[in-house]
Amino acid sequence: MPELPEVETIRIGLSQKVINQQVLSINILNSKSFIGDPSKILSHTITNIWRRGKVLGLDLENGQSLIFHLKMSGQIIFEKKQKNKRSRFSGGHPTKDMQQELPNKSTRVIFTLSQDSRIYFNDQRKFGWVKQLKTSTLKKMNYGLKIKLGPEPLSRDFSLKIFKQNLLKHKNQSIKVTILDQSVVAGVGNIYASEACFIAKIDPLKKVNQLTDKKIDKLHQAIILALNTGIKYGGSSITHFFDDEGKKGYFLEYAYVFNRQHKPCKNCHNLITKIKVGGRGTYLCYNCQK
DNA sequence: CACTTGACCTGTCCGC
């Protein structure tokens, strides 16, 4: 589920709440969801929160880190207990988004923090994980992933030059499959890959070596725009995504193509088509994207 | 070697 904008939305929300909190207990309800040694985290204090691609990290004062990958269905929900009632809203205003009681049948790990608050790691499909790693080894360990992560798309590291270099390592691969490769650029997933191809007016099936320099420039800009727009609307909620307070994201209301098959293109009114690219659902407007 | 498919899991939706 969560791509860069969804993880970033969670990071922003959590950052105001967990810094300087101590981890009082860790309750692992599904053993495969937690990798590493929880005792190295226990009773230590959170000093920093960060994101790298789709990975979210918490650093602790003892040189250890907790990192999260939400894969397809993971959630990180912060809950602060207030006297008798529990609340996941800062002001206590109920919203329709947060029907679920916690913990629930998807809850895999519960972190109890100081100030009577908790972090719930929920994950229906059990693909996601939480790992304990030494902070100084994070980079060497590729943030818990097997491949080396590419540049952070919303930082200066994501220059046009580097993007072009990385793209051209995959000359014969389709554009969409290539930008989903986390070693080319970190954090782009299936939703924002379709969106970026639309914004750049590129057919996602087209091969990398068919792109002109001008199109590569457009695609580079389009990736940045799509991700920033996702963050602006608090991410995309299809079924599983909620932010750290249990609220939905609204990006899909503003999406050009994703999940809009048989609906009119927002640019030319032709109908949006759904195809498969690299085994993944892919949405496009054949009139706009060449 | 480059590229594709299936596995990992649980749940939902759709056609028959």
Added chain:
DNA sequence: TGCGGACAGGTCAAGT
């Protein structure tokens, strides 16, 4: 209503 199959935001291993 039930059953089987396809599909779902990601990553990785195995297969071609």
